[in-house]
Amino acid sequence: MNFNTMYKFLSKMSVRVENSVTKEEEFFVLRTVDFYNKILPFSKSSAIFLLIVLISFSGFSQKILTKKEALEITLENNFGIKIANNNLEIAENNTSIYNRNALPTATLTSGADYRRNNQSLTFTDRDTGNDREISGDGIISKTYNVSIGINYTIFDGLGRKYNYKQLKETYNLTALQARETIENTYLQLFTTYFQIARLSENTNNLQEALNISKRRLKRAKYQYDYGQSTKLDFLNAQVDVNNDSITLINAKQLLSNAKRGLNVILGSKEDVNYDVETNVDYNKMMIFSDLKTKTLKNNALLKQNEKNIAISEFNIKVNKANFLPTLGFNASYGFNRTENENLINPFGAKLITSDGLNAGLNLTWNIFDGGATKTRVANSKIALENQQILLEQQKVNIENNLKNTWENYNNQLFVLTAQKQNVVSNQNNFDRTQERFKLGQITSVEFRQAQINLINAKTALNNAKFDAKLIELQLLQLSGDIMNVKF
Secondary structure, eight states: OOHHHHHHHHHHHHTSOTTOOOHHHHHHHHHHHHHHHHHSOSSHHHHHHHHHHHHHHHTTSOOEEOHHHHHHHHHHHOHHHHHHHHHHHHHHHHTSGGGTTOSOEEEEEEEEEEEEEEEEEEEEOTTTOOEEEEEEEEEEEEEEEEEEEEEEEEESTTHHHHHHHHHHHHHHHHHHHHHHHHHHHHHHHHHHHHHHHHHHHHHHHHHHHHHHHHHHHHHHHHHHHTTSSOHHHHHHHHHHHHHHHHHHHHHHHHHHHHHHHHHHHHTOSSOOOOEEOOOOOOOTTOOHHHHHHHHHHHOHHHHHHHHHHHHHHHHHHHHHGGGSOEEEEEEEEEEEEEEEESOOOTTOOSEEEEEEEEEEEEEEOOOOOTTHHHHHHHHHHHHHHHHHHHHHHHHHHHHHHHHHHHHHHHHHHHHHHHHHHHHHHHHHHHHHHHHHHHTTSSOHHHHHHHHHHHHHHHHHHHHHHHHHHHHHHHHHHHTTOGGGOOO
């Protein structure tokens, strides 16, 4: 295969659909690159060829799931958010006029009755005083009736009014609970998202370390084959390659687990293998006094407790309504029809019909119910007091949590700055150590130690970078601002 043919092949591969490359194609490209590195001198043609290879592999990269896209998918598909929205819809239905006894009730009843009897009648003659009996069989009576009734509670001691207000506050409480669910899902999503970013960068660093160890093993083998070093150096290099390989495999396993966890949060039914953004921006304009003010005003838990207090206040009023009388109105219209057949009574009616309208008011006043209402009112007041105490307790706990998180955030930002400098220092140290190792001025043990120090420094930097962002999100959740952040 000549260079032009290879160029055409790689150009076609560069426009392939993402993630569609097979293992065989990838292996072929890598072997081809290695082949051209051996037969071609480093020239303009070689540079062009390597550039084409890099462009080709850009088509093989997986789809990058941005933070914004992850958030949009989660808000649409997350199971917990769906349940929270359904609960909110239930609470809204409960505030409907149909669920607060504000409308009259109407009842329609109807019936039919059929009777077939044998009868005997005894009459006494007024003049003679003699009795005369009349009897008959198969006397039939058919009765039909239909009525419609309306009942309406005009006054119930204002219980209906306060019950409606209580239902409205219950709806507001459910809305705050849904908001808390969404906020927690935000934090859960980005905890997993940044964990994938952290593990991705750590995996890249470990892959780089493994490549260095493999080059060192290759060098140790050549030196051992030509008698320039002992077998001990070669064996140490083998051990280090094995250890780095194991560490890399474990890191890849953790990365795969984290990606599957992300699919669960996204509500994805398929096992999609996303790559994520690894860049992190920090909100350095936050001021503690502003955060504290927003927290006491907007924190989801505090707002929920305030709604619980309002619900408890209305619950007292609903129970007190039982001390007052209830005034009701009722009206009905009915129609009845009776048909008689084979009558033996000469004065009996063959057909009877009746209809009419009835209306009335009824007043009910439970003067004494054995103290049940009084007990409910007293317990409602105690429940209100408990909610007020709980609110004060939550304020203290959340304010303390805010202080700890704020201090932790600032410390983490300092650690992040220090770790950046640490990576620079370790990279310089490793570069110098590597040059000296190639010149035979230091041992493989010293080289390995410099390599480990660099890996540890890069890992610590990744941890600091993403830990600082997660702590920042915790601060925003406490202050009720996490849903206003743009990603």
